Amino acid sequence: MVVGDAAQLVNGIHREGSNHAILSGKVAAETAIEAHEKGDFSGRTLHRYRERLEKETPTMNDLRKYRNAVTFMERHPWVLTLYPQLAADSIAEMMNVDEESKRSKQWKILREVIRRGSIPRMIWDGIDGGRSFI
Numbered sequence: 001m002v003v004g005d006a007a008q009l010v011n012g013i014h015r016e017g018s019n020h021a022i023l024s025g026k027v028a029a030e031t032a033i034e035a036h037e038k039g040d041f042s043g044r045t046l047h048r049y050r051e052r053l054e055k056e057t058p059t060m061n062d063l064r065k066y067r068n069a070v071t072f073m074e075r076h077p078w079v080l081t082l083y084p085q086l087a088a089d090s091i092a093e094m095m096n097v098d099e100e101s102k103r104s105k106q107w108k109i110l111r112e113v114i115r116r117g118s119i120p121r122m123i124w125d126g127i128d129g130g131r132s133f134i
């Protein structure tokens with residue numbers, strides 16, 4: 001039975017692994033106790049570990065939920081560069097106190113977002129990202 005990080009039970013999106021290490025360790029220990037009591041350490045008895053991990057912990061469901069997230073990030077690297085930059089520039093524009101009205105700033109931001117970001121691509125990224133994360 002392999003548990004925790006050694007079994008890659010790590011959810012990088014939520015930056016958590018200690019919970020999965022604890023839970024998988026617990027169900028592995030319970031399975032080992034059960035096997036000891038039965039005097040049967042065969043694959044069939046130890047398979048209960050995998051079943052417990054599926055049914056009694058959120059681990060496998062959580063990891064399955066984000067199975068496409070890393071691929072999404074690899075295919076859409078600008079999500080971690082262009083979009084945060086656009087958001088930061090937009091906030092800076094809105095917060096900057098000068099002689100320009102806020103409405104004018106809003107249009108300026110929209111033009112800049114369209115110029116640098118491409119609206120169709122952003123919509124598609126939103127749909128594709130939603131599928132990978134929700």
Ligand SMILES: Cc1cc2nc3c(=O)[nH]c(=O)nc-3n(C[C@H](O)[C@H](O)[C@H](O)COP(=O)(O)OP(=O)(O)OC[C@H]3O[C@@H](n4cnc5c(N)ncnc54)[C@H](O)[C@@H]3O)c2cc1C
Binds near residue numbers: 003004
């Ligand atoms: C920088 C960082 C931040 C993190 N932040 C979070 C967080 O905020 N929340 C969260 O849930 N998770 C977080 N994690 C992940 C979390 O730390 C791990 O998922 C968790 O500690 C895994 O537990 P583990 O028992 O499987 O492995 P480990 O904690 O790595 O324990 C394995 C142990 O085995 C020992 N060992 C290795 N080889 C041998 C050997 N041959 N003989 C004897 N002993 C050996 C090691 O020294 C170690 O003590 C973070 C990880 C890192 C690196």
